[in-house]
Amino acid sequence: MIRKSGCRFSEKIMLKQRDRAMDLSIRNVRKEFDRFAALDDVSLDIRSGELIALLGPSGSGKTTLLRLIAGLDHPTGGQIFFGGEDASVKTVQERNIGFVFQSYALFRHMNVLDNIGFGLSVRRGADRMAKAEIARRATELLDLVQLSGLERRYPHQLSGGQRQRVALARAMAIEPSVLLLDEPFGALDAKVRRDLRSWLREIHDATGHTTVFVTHDQDEALELADRVVVMNEGRIEQIGTADDVYDTPNSPFVFGFIGESSSLPIHVEAGQLWFEDRPLGLPAGDAPDGKALLYFRPQEVKLLDGCGGCIAGTVAAGRRVAGTRRLELEVGGHRERVEIEVPASHPAAARSRIAFRPEKWRLFGTPGEAAPSEKVRRISGWPAAVQAGEGSSAARR
Amino acid sequence: MVIDQPFSAAGAQTPPPRSAVTEGRATRVALTVIALLFLAVFLVLPLVIVFLQAFANGVGAYFAALTEPDAVAAIQLTLLVAAIAVPLNLAFGVAAAWAVAKFEFKGKAFLTTLIDLPFSVSPVISGLVYVLLFGSQSLLGPWLAAHGVQILFAVPGIVLATIFVTFPFVARELIPLMEEQGTADEEAALSLGASGWQTFLRVTLPNVKWGLLYGVLLCNARAMGEFGAVSVVSGHIRGLTNTMPLQVEILYNEYNFAGAFAVASLLALLALVTLIIKTILEFRYGDALSGSTGH
Numbered sequence: 175m176i177r178k179s180g181c182r183f184s185e186k187i188m189l190k191q192r193d194r195a196m197d198l199s200i201r202n203v204r205k206e207f208d209r210f211a212a213l214d215d216v217s218l219d220i221r222s223g224e225l226i227a228l229l230g231p232s233g234s235g236k237t238t239l240l241r242l243i244a245g246l247d248h249p250t251g252g253q254i255f256f257g258g259e260d261a262s263v264k265t266v267q268e269r270n271i272g273f274v275f276q277s278y279a280l281f282r283h284m285n286v287l288d289n290i291g292f293g294l295s296v297r298r299g300a301d302r303m304a305k306a307e308i309a310r311r312a313t314e315l316l317d318l319v320q321l322s323g324l325e326r327r328y329p330h331q332l333s334g335g336q337r338q339r340v341a342l343a344r345a346m347a348i349e350p351s352v353l354l355l356d357e358p359f360g361a362l363d364a365k366v367r368r369d370l371r372s373w374l375r376e377i378h379d380a381t382g383h384t385t386v387f388v389t390h391d392q393d394e395a396l397e398l399a400d401r402v403v404v405m406n407e408g409r410i411e412q413i414g415t416a417d418d419v420y421d422t423p424n425s426p427f428v429f430g431f432i433g434e435s436s437s438l439p440i441h442v443e444a445g446q447l448w449f450e451d452r453p454l455g456l457p458a459g460d461a462p463d464g465k466a467l468l469y470f471r472p473q474e475v476k477l478l479d480g481c482g483g484c485i486a487g488t489v490a491a492g493r494r495v496a497g498t499r500r501l502e503l504e505v506g507g508h509r510e511r512v513e514i515e516v517p518a519s520h521p522a523a524a525r526s527r528i529a530f531r532p533e534k535w536r537l538f539g540t541p542g543e544a545a546p547s548e549k550v551r552r553i554s555g556w557p558a559a560v561q562a563g564e565g566s567s568a569a570r571r
Numbered sequence: 572m573v574i575d576q577p578f579s580a581a582g583a584q585t586p587p588p589r590s591a592v593t594e595g596r597a598t599r600v601a602l603t604v605i606a607l608l609f610l611a612v613f614l615v616l617p618l619v620i621v622f623l624q625a626f627a628n629g630v631g632a633y634f635a636a637l638t639e640p641d642a643v644a645a646i647q648l649t650l651l652v653a654a655i656a657v658p659l660n661l662a663f664g665v666a667a668a669w670a671v672a673k674f675e676f677k678g679k680a681f682l683t684t685l686i687d688l689p690f691s692v693s694p695v696i697s698g699l700v701y702v703l704l705f706g707s708q709s710l711l712g713p714w715l716a717a718h719g720v721q722i723l724f725a726v727p728g729i730v731l732a733t734i735f736v737t738f739p740f741v742a743r744e745l746i747p748l749m750e751e752q753g754t755a756d757e758e759a760a761l762s763l764g765a766s767g768w769q770t771f772l773r774v775t776l777p778n779v780k781w782g783l784l785y786g787v788l789l790c791n792a793r794a795m796g797e798f799g800a801v802s803v804v805s806g807h808i809r810g811l812t813n814t815m816p817l818q819v820e821i822l823y824n825e826y827n828f829a830g831a832f833a834v835a836s837l838l839a840l841l842a843l844v845t846l847i848i849k850t851i852l853e854f855r856y857g858d859a860l861s862g863s864t865g866h
């Protein structure tokens with residue numbers, strides 16, 4: 175349904191929009207509703223032309239941040255800069271932001287062409303544009319979003335994916351300095367989502383907008399964005415490339431939120447990691463002695479035959495996941511549950527014993543239960559990520 | 572071999588699917604008949620009688636009754652009052668609905684309650700309030716008299732009373748509609764560079780136009796048909812301060828039934844036309860009107 179072709183975008187649109195792209199700097203921004211802090215000390219620098227994903231669970235403050243950037247709401251603390259200029263003195267209109275709303279917010283009484291041309295048609299004074307010129311530009315954008323032929327349709331006559339693209343075209347029509355998209359594919363089915371995803375990347379590469387999009391879908395964020403901003407409870411947990419946030423998560427939250435994870439309460443003693451009274455065969459590095467949490471990914475484990483330094487457990491449950499098998503193991507006296515991945519052909523029967531060792535792992539300083547990560551880190555006085563093992567050689571050292 | 576087969580495939584054996592409505596046929600027919608009878612006796616019959624009475628002395632007498640100077644004056648006054656009250660309440664209703672539905676502010680709940688006040692107060696009381704405000708015994712009375720401003724027992728009083736009684740109609744129609752639509756469209760327009768005024772004219776207003784029309788229609792019907800409040804402030808001066816409903820009452824009290832019903836037939840006609848347009852609106856733009864409450 176979406177034709178893939180990289181070089182069909184009008185040169186004119188591309189060049190114009192490249193000139194306009196702009197750095198964005200968010201400094202110590204805070205937003206409170208009544209007394210509740212929806213955003214708490216958020217700082218973020220976005221480079222011109224970058225494609226940024228705001229990733230986080232529902233309620234983590236993603237939409238709030240987007241609305242502050244657009245000027246639809248105002249921060250209760252901190253500042254936002256547009257290419258060096260303080261944005262607080264600018265009105266919504268002056269910010270020249272392309273905002274694509276989660277619900278699309280297409281004007282229901284206007285046809286597709288009028289929707290796209292709206293931003294141009296409200297220009298007054300010196301910027302005023304002739305009707306014919308507006309129609310021409312709108313048609314050009316309609317072609318860019320690959321909806322030519324639907325000019326006269328009304329929003330209710332379009333599919334979800336088509337509405338989404340009209341909303342994007344409408345936002346791009348004003349040649350925005352920054353393009354903001356709130357869960358752009360949230361309401362669409364999986365197949366359309368995947369198509370639109372690569373299409374958005376193409377459009378971004380062709381037009382060069384500084385783009386920030388919100389998502390709660392990690393695949394979308396990792397696949398699409400230059401950098402991912404992981405948010406939780408109104409704070410930024412980590413900013414980094416897909417590789418950064420996946421391979422070196424800096425907090426238990428990021429580790430747990432992106433990709434699959436298993437964790438185990440352990441303790442550090444004599445330069446070794448210990449689970450209850452057994453050594454794991456993993457070096458503690460410079461982690462201080464005491465309790466800690468060991469995080470690893472189910473697919474990054476090595477099965478062992480004997481157990482002179484390993485995690486050993488009883489198979490409590492198993493399920494087939496596509497090409498592999500997931501096993502849930504009960505380990506130790508408290509029957510802690512961890513998940514590991516084994517080949518589909520693995521003959522793991524219920525109640526049989528299995529020994530393994532994480533090949534990649536990270537250690538976070540926190541005792542016991544899942545308290546809010548931020549608080550725990552402060553209490554224990556540990557750096558965010560105390561120690562990480564990378565690869566089997568590091569683990570065996 | 573015996574197989575327990577509760578779901579027989581044989582179509583002939585399956586009973587016809589039972590309606591989700593479990594009442595028997597007789598009950599349904601009885602309920603429908605009762606409802607229709609009720610409507611006939613209390614709504615259709617009076618309407619028919621109005622027209623029968625109006626034409627009791629023939630078509631000539633009917634038109635004579637309508638062209639009689641006092642009747643003409645009453646019709647003109649009614650049209651004048653509606654022509655002033657309806658646009659004012661249109662403006663007020665749109666402004667109030669906009670404020671209530673699109674903005675957060677202190678005292679919003681209070682404003683909403685105030686808008687409903689005319690619905691909960693007897694129209695006679697509404698009229699009396701104006702008498703207390705502007706009457707010769709009131710605080711304002713002597714000052715008004717000294718400056719030669721006549722409010723009570725004159726057109727201004729009638730207009731004021733009508734505005735009071737009809738001001739909820741447009742606002743009540745729009746508030747639920749606007750609240751349901753939220754502020755996303757407006758925010759989209761603003762972010763695209765539209766000014767507040769452009770946003771209102773090009774986005775907010777078109778989004779509620781059918782609800783608005785509907786509200787104006789109801790407002791107009793009530794403005795022309797209002798009796799209680801207007802009766803208190805009008806003073807019943809023939810040919811001067813009588814609106815159509817008041818004229819009907821006077822003629823009726825004088826046993827001029829044909830005349831009374833002739834004027835009444837115009838009001839009935841207004842009601843019918845309103846009803847028909849309302850039905851057409853609901854039929855064609857049901858979705859856009861769905862947020863509205865009936866009166």
Ligand SMILES: Nc1ncnc2c1ncn2[C@@H]1O[C@H](COP(=O)(O)OP(=O)(O)O)[C@@H](O)[C@H]1O
Pocket residue numbers: 207211212230231232233234235236237238239
């Ligand atoms: N207008 C508002 N009034 C009060 N609370 C709000 C408002 N907008 C957002 N919030 C709260 O702020 C938090 C963050 O919301 P939001 O930014 O919408 O999260 P996300 O987009 O990440 O799901 C939520 O807990 C939400 O309830």
Ligand SMILES: [Mg+2]
Pocket residue numbers: 236237238
């Ligand atoms: Mg959101």
